[in-house]
Amino acid sequence: xxxxxxxxxxxxxxxxxxxxxxxxxxxxxxxxxxxxxxxxxxxxxxxxxxxxxxxxxxxxxxxxxxxxxxxxxxxxxxxxxxxxxxxxxxxxxxxxxxxxxxxxxxxxxxxx
Amino acid sequence: xxxxxxxxxxxxxxxxxxxxxxxxxxxxxxxxxxxxxxxxxxxxxxxxxxxxxxxxxxxxxxxxxxxxxxxxxxxxxxxxxxxxxxxxxxxxxxxxxxxxxxxxxxxxxxxx
Numbered sequence: 001x002x003x004x005x006x007x008x009x010x011x012x013x014x015x016x017x018x019x020x021x022x023x024x025x026x027x028x029x030x031x032x033x034x035x036x037x038x039x040x041x042x043x044x045x046x047x048x049x050x051x052x053x054x055x056x057x058x059x060x061x062x063x064x065x066x067x068x069x070x071x072x073x074x075x076x077x078x079x080x081x082x083x084x085x086x087x088x089x090x091x092x093x094x095x096x097x098x099x100x101x102x103x104x105x106x107x108x109x110x111x112x
Numbered sequence: 113x114x115x116x117x118x119x120x121x122x123x124x125x126x127x128x129x130x131x132x133x134x135x136x137x138x139x140x141x142x143x144x145x146x147x148x149x150x151x152x153x154x155x156x157x158x159x160x161x162x163x164x165x166x167x168x169x170x171x172x173x174x175x176x177x178x179x180x181x182x183x184x185x186x187x188x189x190x191x192x193x194x195x196x197x198x199x200x201x202x203x204x205x206x207x208x209x210x211x212x213x214x215x216x217x218x219x220x221x222x223x224x
Contacts, residue, residue, distance in 0.1 A: 032211065043204065043215040044155065089154060098143045098208040104154045 002027040004092050006103025014111055019080050021106045023090035024072040030092040033066060033073045034100070039086045047088075048075070080110045114138060114209045116216035124222045125195055132191045133219045135205035140185035143208040146178070148201045149218070155204065161188045195223045 003026040013019050023033075031052035036044035050057045050064045050073065057064050061080075066073040077084055087107050091100040115138035125131050135144065146158040159167040159180055167180040181189045192199050200223045205216045 034212070036215075043217045046212060046214065049212065098211070098213065099145070099157060099160060100213060101157075102154045 002030060002092055002094070002101040004090060004101050004103040006090050006106060008106060009104065010107045010109070012109045012111065013080050015080060015082060017080055017110075019077045019084070019108055019110075021075045021088055021090070021108070022072060023074070023092075023103050024070075025092040025101075026071070027092070027094060028068075028071065029094045032093045033064070034091050035064060035075050036089045036091065036102075037086045038089065038105075044089060077108075080108075082110050082112050084108060085110045114141065114207050114214040116205065116207055116214060118205060118216040118219050120219060121217065122220040122222075124224060127196050127223055129195055130191055130193045131195065131221060132189050133203055133205070135188045135190070135216055137186045137207045139209075141207040141209055142185070144182065144188045145206045145208070145213070146180060146188070146190045147204045147206065147215075149204060150201050158190070158203075192221065195221075197223045199223050 006023045034049035035047050037047045038044040048059050048062050048064050050066050061078045063076040087105045089105045090103040093100050117136045119134045144161045147155045149155050157170045158173045159169045161167045161180050161182040163182045163185050177193055179191045202218045202220050204218045206213050
């Protein structure tokens with residue numbers, strides 16, 4: 001089955017800095033890669049996703065890149081703000097399937 | 113996005129008892145999912161619930177312990193049976209809409 005590795009497990013940055021979280025996956029048939037943000041005590045929220053026919057996708061301060069050859073994808077947050085502090089999860093799923101395999105999560109701490 | 117609600121939001125139960133968690137989606141969806149999230153951990157898929165068919169369980173989860181119902185396209189229940197303290201966790205449902213997965217707020221279960 002699919003295996004998703006996520007790094008780092010914790011990331012501390014100063015407000016205004018950029019943050020990058022990286023994930024690798026094992027199943028070459030995976031073609032959908034969402035990112036979720038989970039604040040303490042809240043539900044995971046979908047913040048951005050990318051499909052294998054696209055190499056990069058941006059939404060304001062957030063971007064995701066995908067390298068299918070290397071089987072890795074990354075989340076980039078620019079101009080970080082304290083409200084970006086949360087746990088971020090990457091996930092992957094195969095074509096035709098909805099089940100997601102999640103990474104272990106990255107706790108992002110943005111200091112003012 | 114989909115609006116998903118869960119009941120109860122939290123409960124404290126005695127070992128050996130069962131608890132049924134309800135999940136309601138604001139519109140019809142084909143696939144619903146149940147996850148478990150231990151404190152500080154990632155999300156682990158328990159099963160996929162499709163309307164009109166039996167749920168599909170992931171490795172390590174069995175129907176006798178986690179029976180699931182899916183009576184229609186907007187509702188599902190997960191029962192945690194014969195509970196032990198090891199079942200203490202957050203249980204989340206999710207729904208797939210337009211190939212994106214959205215989560216309910218979760219049910220925090222404590223088993224004494």
